[in-house]
Amino acid sequence: MRTLSRIAFASTAVLAMAGSARPQAKPLASPQEVQKIYDRLLPQIDRIPIYDNHSHATFPDDSDMDAQAAPPDESSVLRLRDTNPEFVAAAKALFGYPYDDFQPEHAKWLADKEKAAEKDGGTAYWDGILDKLNIETCLANRVALAPYLDPKRFHWVFFVDSFLFPLNNRDQTGKNPDMGVYIPLQEKVLHRYMQQENVSALPADLAGYESFVRQTVADNQKKGGVAVKFEAAYFRSLYFSDPPRDKAEAIYAKYHAGGVPSNEDYRTFQDYIFRVLIDQAGKLNLSVHFHSAVGIGDYFSLRNGHPLNLENVLRDPRYAKTKFVLIHGGYPYTLDMIWLTAAKNVYTDSSLMGYYVYPSELKNILKQWISLYPERMMFGSDAFPFNDAVGAEETFWLAVRSARTAVAAALAELVAEGAFTDEKALELARMYLHDNAARLYGEIK
Numbered sequence: 001m002r003t004l005s006r007i008a009f010a011s012t013a014v015l016a017m018a019g020s021a022r023p024q025a026k027p028l029a030s031p032q033e034v035q036k037i038y039d040r041l042l043p044q045i046d047r048i049p050i051y052d053n054h055s056h057a058t059f060p061d062d063s064d065m066d067a068q069a070a071p072p073d074e075s076s077v078l079r080l081r082d083t084n085p086e087f088v089a090a091a092k093a094l095f096g097y098p099y100d101d102f103q104p105e106h107a108k109w110l111a112d113k114e115k116a117a118e119k120d121g122g123t124a125y126w127d128g129i130l131d132k133l134n135i136e137t138c139l140a141n142r143v144a145l146a147p148y149l150d151p152k153r154f155h156w157v158f159f160v161d162s163f164l165f166p167l168n169n170r171d172q173t174g175k176n177p178d179m180g181v182y183i184p185l186q187e188k189v190l191h192r193y194m195q196q197e198n199v200s201a202l203p204a205d206l207a208g209y210e211s212f213v214r215q216t217v218a219d220n221q222k223k224g225g226v227a228v229k230f231e232a233a234y235f236r237s238l239y240f241s242d243p244p245r246d247k248a249e250a251i252y253a254k255y256h257a258g259g260v261p262s263n264e265d266y267r268t269f270q271d272y273i274f275r276v277l278i279d280q281a282g283k284l285n286l287s288v289h290f291h292s293a294v295g296i297g298d299y300f301s302l303r304n305g306h307p308l309n310l311e312n313v314l315r316d317p318r319y320a321k322t323k324f325v326l327i328h329g330g331y332p333y334t335l336d337m338i339w340l341t342a343a344k345n346v347y348t349d350s351s352l353m354g355y356y357v358y359p360s361e362l363k364n365i366l367k368q369w370i371s372l373y374p375e376r377m378m379f380g381s382d383a384f385p386f387n388d389a390v391g392a393e394e395t396f397w398l399a400v401r402s403a404r405t406a407v408a409a410a411l412a413e414l415v416a417e418g419a420f421t422d423e424k425a426l427e428l429a430r431m432y433l434h435d436n437a438a439r440l441y442g443e444i445k
């Protein structure tokens, strides 16, 4: 009954609005009209300073750029291959690159420039890249912040998956060749955290392990961390159950000093520690980032990485004050994903998709998101060095140019269809490119 009367009320409201001056939005607009609006929106959108929610700003030989490495047999999407002429355009725009291809002897020109900047050691080089792209602030998702990144411009997002792997990982590592690369790197990060906290061996009981986990997260925040990041989708399902503490305690007691836990026991233990991490992040007001999209490698499970797996966590009232960010827009499940952001503490970004697909397709995705929850969507570059020629600099450029043109096109269509005015369109563009992230990380109220 209650639902029925709400519907009745809603239709009265629609009838009351029908007489207002602006006509109903229409499904088709002329291409000439869309082009005209695009041409006047784009220069204004280009002037909006960007807040980049996700990047791996780095020199290519810095192993702290990520907590994992490229899997052994990666097959790259078309747009990210070094044959993509857009990367030459990027190098020309950023550095005045004098060649039209990345022949090894030409690519050396770029590599030498980068090596000189790295040797110089200052922060001017990466600040300069941000300036050229009109990026004001940029999150850097790395194992540790680098001395060559200016902490005023680059804020640290640190990895926490390693806390899920303190036990004997023989069976985890053996699951497939990709895990054979990934898991030893997680063990390395865990040891690094143990060194940081002056912990020489795993604590004797779960209480000790939990306090080590909580303390490391708190200390990383003191070092400048603004968010924690889970790459868990690469290793396991994003579905986390809610096991009782005594179960996790028994598993830890049995295996912390040796022995190989069964898959089921390991998963139960991880599900529990995951919740300790979420709880601690919430208490410290650190946002929680999830890789929630396709991933690289030959064994990445689309089913395990599907963002809907997180629904029970995102909608858990215990975490209502914790801010969650679904990195990479859940791509390719972007429409399922956007409905998760109906919850006020759930956000997303367009990182990775911005260079996986061309702007014409990114436009369609952004148009859908803008029409649904424009307060929760953010720009992200996922800038990353892909090979000798294509560095994080060029992927920054590609992601920024794609996002600015795609959002201008999405908004131009919506304005032409009669959804809203130019003014509103520019406000929505500012929210996407800057304000939503600045507000999430407490830089604007």
Ligand SMILES: [Zn+2]
Binding pocket: 054, 055, 056, 141, 382
């Ligand atoms: Zn990334």
